[in-house]
Amino acid sequence: MKVVWENIKTYSDIKFELYRGVAKITINRPNVYNAFRPETNMQMLEAIDVCRERNDIDIVVFTGEGDKAFCSGGDQNVKGSGGYIGKDGVPRLNVLDLHKKIREIPKPVIAMVNGYAIGGGHVLHVVCDLTIASDNAIFGQTGPKVGSFDGGFGSSYLARHVGQKKASYLSRMVGQKKAREIWFLCEQYSAKEALDMGMVNKVVPLKDLENTVLEWCSIMQKRSPLALRMIKRSLNAELDGQHGLMQLAGDATLLYYLTEEAQEGKTAFLEKRNPDFKKYPKFP
Numbered sequence: 001m002k003v004v005w006e007n008i009k010t011y012s013d014i015k016f017e018l019y020r021g022v023a024k025i026t027i028n029r030p031n032v033y034n035a036f037r038p039e040t041n042m043q044m045l046e047a048i049d050v051c052r053e054r055n056d057i058d059i060v061v062f063t064g065e066g067d068k069a070f071c072s073g074g075d076q077n078v079k080g081s082g083g084y085i086g087k088d089g090v091p092r093l094n095v096l097d098l099h100k101k102i103r104e105i106p107k108p109v110i111a112m113v114n115g116y117a118i119g120g121g122h123v124l125h126v127v128c129d130l131t132i133a134s135d136n137a138i139f140g141q142t143g144p145k146v147g148s149f150d151g152g153f154g155s156s157y158l159a160r161h162v163g164q165k166k167a168s169y170l171s172r173m174v175g176q177k178k179a180r181e182i183w184f185l186c187e188q189y190s191a192k193e194a195l196d197m198g199m200v201n202k203v204v205p206l207k208d209l210e211n212t213v214l215e216w217c218s219i220m221q222k223r224s225p226l227a228l229r230m231i232k233r234s235l236n237a238e239l240d241g242q243h244g245l246m247q248l249a250g251d252a253t254l255l256y257y258l259t260e261e262a263q264e265g266k267t268a269f270l271e272k273r274n275p276d277f278k279k280y281p282k283f284p
């Protein structure tokens with residue numbers, strides 16, 4: 001399939017493109033295996049906000065430029081004592097803001113892993129809703145080797161990933177064990193091993209990666225966007241505590257606003273009369 005991506009906006013560190021309702025955000029720093037610096041994250045934050053707002057964008061795909069790396073995490077060249085230092089001289093860890101936005105955007109987000117997903121790059125794929133990887137992909141954490149760690153989604157959500165193919169309570173405990181192994185040892189894992197662990201959804205040859213991702217997108221684009229949104233919110237809520245419940249409840253409010261019953265409350269207020277809620281059905 002010949003795919004021609006249309007540029008949405010030009011940035012220094014990322015490519016931001018669109019094809020048939022699929023927005024692709026490509027970290028474009030191949031010389032450092034697509035490591036991110038604060039500017040990279042600022043640009044991804046802006047791009048994902050655009051994806052959230054635009055009605056013609058159904059799905060977001062993250063990937064890395066070239067065939068070597070999806071993302072190798074924080075750029076060690078700009079790591080200072082308080083975080084990663086951008087051109088403004090301010091140390092930041094703003095990739096965590098990106099993680100929050102990936103969780104919150106009410107649309108599916110896919111990691112298209114085309115090589116190394118290492119360190120913060122591994123966390124980035126973990127946080128995405130789905131991961132499709134090429135068979136040359138390599139997964140792993142490096143934090144405790146290079147003086148860092150991510151105890152957020154990169155640990156807790158990872159622990160929920162691994163072993164997810166098995167349903168029993170005990171297998172989820174294996175998830176915790178494996179997540180600790182991944183973080184404590186900082187070893188690397190092949191795409192096949194990642195698939196077996198339940199960390200990725202599908203592994204394909206590199207040449208088929210983008211088409212496979214687009215095929216999955218075209219299937220999801222036939223599904224009800226609101227149903228996908230509610231599923232994402234519900235699955236997030238289990239891990240995200242009060243914040244997740246707030247997001248799910250926000251969508252419940254959205255659905256309520258769409259009802260005539262909710263409209264009656266507002267209309268009655270504006271018409272300075274008592275609302276008549278009795279006429280609406282109560283479902284058992």
Ligand code: 2NE
Pocket residue numbers: 031032033035072073074075076077093095116118119120121142143146148149150
């Ligand atoms: C990715 C990996 C395993 C690849 O190894 P290899 O041997 O295939 O390639 P090489 O030669 O190491 O890397 C190719 C070029 O990319 C640069 C390298 O310095 C090298 O540059 P040149 O020598 O050709 O000029 N490069 C790769 N990763 C980089 C990085 N992260 N920052 C700057 N330059 C990088 C191997 O390269 C590797 O292990 N990379 C480091 C991965 C890493 O430790 N990332 C940071 C983890 S901490 C983090 O991301 C983080 C967090 O823990 C919490 C919050 C936020 C971020």
